[in-house]
Amino acid sequence: xxxxxxxxxxxxxxxxxxxxxxxxxxxxxxxxxxxxxxxxxxxxxxxxxxxxxxxxxxxxxxxxxxxxxxxxxxxxxxxxxxxxxxxxxxxxxxxxxxxxxxxxxxxxxxxxxxxxxxxxxxxxxxxxxxxxxxxxxxxxxxxxxxxxxxxxxxxxxxxxxxxxxxxxxxxxxxxxxxxxxxxxxxxxxxxxxxxxxxxxxxx
Amino acid sequence: xxxxxxxxxxxxxxxxxxxxxxxxxxxxxxxxxxxxxxxxxxxxxxxxxxxxxxxxxxxxxxxxxxxxxxxxxxxxxxxxxxxxxxxxxxxxxxxxxxxx
Numbered sequence: 383x384x385x386x387x388x389x390x391x392x393x394x395x396x397x398x399x400x401x402x403x404x405x406x407x408x409x410x411x412x413x414x415x416x417x418x419x420x421x422x423x424x425x426x427x428x429x430x431x432x433x434x435x436x437x438x439x440x441x442x443x444x445x446x447x448x449x450x451x452x453x454x455x456x457x458x459x460x461x462x463x464x465x466x467x468x469x470x471x472x473x474x475x476x477x478x479x480x481x482x483x484x485x486x487x488x489x490x491x492x493x494x495x496x497x498x499x500x501x502x503x504x505x506x507x508x509x510x511x512x513x514x515x516x517x518x519x520x521x522x523x524x525x526x527x528x529x530x531x532x533x534x535x536x537x538x539x540x541x542x543x544x545x546x547x548x549x550x551x552x553x554x555x556x557x558x559x560x561x562x563x564x565x566x567x568x569x570x571x572x573x574x575x576x577x578x579x580x581x582x583x584x585x
Numbered sequence: 586x587x588x589x590x591x592x593x594x595x596x597x598x599x600x601x602x603x604x605x606x607x608x609x610x611x612x613x614x615x616x617x618x619x620x621x622x623x624x625x626x627x628x629x630x631x632x633x634x635x636x637x638x639x640x641x642x643x644x645x646x647x648x649x650x651x652x653x654x655x656x657x658x659x660x661x662x663x664x665x666x667x668x669x670x671x672x673x674x675x676x677x678x679x680x681x682x683x684x685x
Contacts, residue, residue, distance in 0.1 A: 390677050392608070
């Protein structure tokens with residue numbers, strides 16, 4: 383009779399072993415979220431240094447110098463978030479001691495990359511047209527779509543993170559002028575919450 | 586007491602290797618032969634005979650592609666395979682429940 387139990391245990395183990403380690407580590411989420419919050423704070427700092435009050439409801443026509451500094455902040459935020467997430471996930475994959483990292487990881491990456499690259503280019507185009515107030519909603523929406531798309535290949539939980547990012551993106555598009563706040567909630571706080579949940583659930 | 590469960594066990598999934606192959610394919614789409622081999626720690630011949638059997642039953646489907654000059658074989662579970670395996674898991678679970 384024990385055989386049945388062993389069989390079930392074996393099935394569960396193989397399913398977990400073959401799928402969970404390719405997913406992002408929970409700590410990656412927390413790390414990326416913290417980077418995003420620091421990025422938000424840096425953005426506020428850059429704006430206030432130039433005497434701009436983000437919430438004064440004035441149309442934001444930023445000077446070239448401000449834009450250049452904000453781009454530096456954005457680039458640094460992006461790079462640090464990617465490096466931090468990569469670090470924890472690589473560590474997790476290594477601990478699992480498996481090299482199957484490729485097929486599933488490749489699928490996940492492709493599913494993520496297509497909406498993200500299109501979204502990134504789209505946001506640059508928006509910036510080019512000086513429609514700054516749409517940048518944050520667009521980032522959230524494209525990121526949400528990317529997550530929903532990639533959730534097919536990893537934990538289902540990613541699907542829900544995607545849905546929340548999408549809702550935030552739509553709200554941000556409606557309440558124009560609070561983009562940075564929505565961005566901070568979406569990329570900062572949601573990532574941290576998601577990361578903690580993932581960490582508790584799977585590690 | 587119900588005595589139906591044991592009938593619901595699927596003979597095709599009796600071997601450990603086949604359980605392993607199906608489990609991997611249930612949660613991953615298109616996994617290569619070598620990856621399955623690594624995960625289950627099997628020889629080429631051993632794995633090939635089991636994938637062949639599952640393929641003949643139409644529980645899994647095969648895709649052959651070239652990566653550079655090397656042929657690469659990947660597998661994916663079919664709809665029938667998914668259904669059959671889920672049924673098998675349910676049967677296992679209810680058999681355990683009966684014993685308790």
